[in-house]
Amino acid sequence: MPLVTPLARPDLFWSTDRVAARMRDADVRVVDCRFSFDEDMHAQYLSNHLPGAVYLSWASDLSAPPPASGHPRWMLLGPSEFAQVMSHLGIGDGTMVIGYDAEGGHHAARLWLALRRYGHDRMAVMEGGIQKWIAEGRPLESGVVKFASASFTPRPREGVIATKEEVLAAVRTGDPWLLDVRRDTEFTGAEKRAARGGHIPGAVNILWKDALKDDWTLREAGELEEFYTNAGFGPETRTVTYCQAGVRAAFTHLVLTALGHDDVRTYDGSWEEWGNDPALPIITGRS
Numbered sequence: 481m482p483l484v485t486p487l488a489r490p491d492l493f494w495s496t497d498r499v500a501a502r503m504r505d506a507d508v509r510v511v512d513c514r515f516s517f518d519e520d521m522h523a524q525y526l527s528n529h530l531p532g533a534v535y536l537s538w539a540s541d542l543s544a545p546p547p548a549s550g551h552p553r554w555m556l557l558g559p560s561e562f563a564q565v566m567s568h569l570g571i572g573d574g575t576m577v578i579g580y581d582a583e584g585g586h587h588a589a590r591l592w593l594a595l596r597r598y599g600h601d602r603m604a605v606m607e608g609g610i611q612k613w614i615a616e617g618r619p620l621e622s623g624v625v626k627f628a629s630a631s632f633t634p635r636p637r638e639g640v641i642a643t644k645e646e647v648l649a650a651v652r653t654g655d656p657w658l659l660d661v662r663r664d665t666e667f668t669g670a671e672k673r674a675a676r677g678g679h680i681p682g683a684v685n686i687l688w689k690d691a692l693k694d695d696w697t698l699r700e701a702g703e704l705e706e707f708y709t710n711a712g713f714g715p716e717t718r719t720v721t722y723c724q725a726g727v728r729a730a731f732t733h734l735v736l737t738a739l740g741h742d743d744v745r746t747y748d749g750s751w752e753e754w755g756n757d758p759a760l761p762i763i764t765g766r767s
Contacts, residue, residue: 485702488740492592493585493698494604496613499578503532509571509627511536513581513588514610521582528620530580530613534569534627538590538727541565551674552753554725556594556641559634563598570627573600580606580613584696586688589731593746599635605734608697642720642745644753644760651681651761656718656743661688661732662751666724669764673724674755678764680722685766686711688728691735698735705739715741722747722754 487493494502502508510533514521517539525535536542542565543554557565571577577595579588585605595603606613614620642650650656660667660683667685669677679685690707693699699707705715713719719736721729721744729746736744747754754760 484700485705487701487738489738492604492734492738493607494578495607496616496618499530499580499606499613500618502576503530503578505576507574508576508578509534509569511569511571511577511579511588511591512610513538513579513591515539515581515587526624527622529622529625530610531619531621532625533580533621534625536565536569536591538587542590542594551756552749554727554752555748556597556726559598559636562594563632563634566595566600566632567629570630571632572630573633575602575630577603578606579603580609582609582611582696584609584689584692584698584731585734586728586731589734590727592734593640593726593730597637597640599637600632608695611696639743640745641726641748644747644749644757646745647680647720647722647747647754648760650720654682656720656745657712658683658747659713659719659721659729659732660685660723661721661728662723663687666751668766669762672755674751675758676755676762678755678762679751680754681761681763683722684711684713686713686732688723688732691732701739704735708736708739708741713741715739716743717741718743720745720747722750724751726750726752 512533546553581587588605665671723729
């Protein structure tokens with residue numbers, strides 16, 4: 481048995497070497513997905529980014545406006561609105577998209593999820609993020625990058641995101657399994673980021689970041705597979721991931737998909753929807 485097990489889907493995480501070799505190709509679009517609620521990451525992008533990279537903020541560019549009640553925020557855009565955003569970035573039906581950020585792919589994964597939802601599978605996340613790129617002394621650029629608009633055709637696909645109703649059905653039947661990838665304090669309800677704190681009944685808590693090493697690169701595939709399988713999430717387990725806004729959950733969805741898990745969805749509304757709906761069941765503390 482080899483010491484290092486390759487990912488079942490190595491096409492989903494690209495090395496910095498592979499990105500450097502392909503980034504100038506006409507059919508490749510590099511997307512800087514850095515985001516923070518506390519800092520203007522578009523300003524960071526303007527000061528330094530990978531050569532030829534365009535900028536996308538998942539919160540402002542991929543999210544539908546909230547309903548009149550104010551919640552849930554950050555649901556994925558509808559198909560025509562999403563297609564407009566892709567077109568504006570120069571991403572067309574034949575474009576290979578490479579996303580990167582500063583948290584191991586956490587924010588880029590939301591773009592991966594949206595593209596997957598709308599039928600576009602040509603996307604990879606750059607492993608190790610901009611930190612690895614900079615540490616290796618690779619070139620950076622500043623300023624805005626613009627490309628001509630491209631033609632993006634949304635083809636909505638089932639089996640990528642889960643609805644509130646589908647998650648409620650899972651609570652009642654125990655299938656699929658619910659994977660809460662938030663911090664322990666969010667899971668127990670000690671940290672409240674909605675009208676109510678806690679978690680969805682039956683959910684298992686595994687922090688999204690546990691898939692990464694300290695340097696933001698991915699843990700070895702065999703180790704990851706063992707880690708998730710031991711927690712009950714084997715390759716055959718039907719899984720729905722969730723977090724606060726469906727971004728950390730998208731990252732875990734991406735990792736499980738890269739490991740070859742085929743039946744994984746992300747609950748798009750996540751705790752932003754569930755925790756703000758008093759009609760839905762919750763549990764506080766550790767279940």
